[in-house]
Amino acid sequence: MHRNLSNAVKEHLVCEHVVLYECVSPWDVLEALGVDGVFRQMPSSVGVVGSVANTGNAVMSQFAQLVPNFDTRCDQPLAKETKTLLCTPMVDSSSTKVCVAVCCSVLQCVL
DSSP: OHHHHHHHHHHHHTOSEEEEEEEETTTTEEEEEOTTSOEEEEETTSHHHHHHHHHOOOEEESOGGGSTTOOHHHHOSSSSOOOEEEEEEEEOTTOOEEEEEEEEESSOOOO
8 A cells, every 4th residue: 555655656656766654653653665665764853854753844955965854765766866855744524644755856847
């Protein structure tokens, strides 16, 4: 299911990579299956992903490396340098935060 949702977001936003970080109770841990098939677990205080998970505010940038709190461990899905970044919370039908989507491209894209 995770891969299907990631692919749907990727196609809809026309980006190269999507990683969905699930918010794990008590909301201090984020878990994801990376695009490389490696399971990742991060504190919700790390990177742009953690900032979005905590504040609920989306972050968009055409210069990902310059975004405050950018951390290659969670905000850069592959070893290639991320150029364009969209990081947004995703909520369910009752407005409960369920995950944070990190959509990125190694190309300079217009968001």
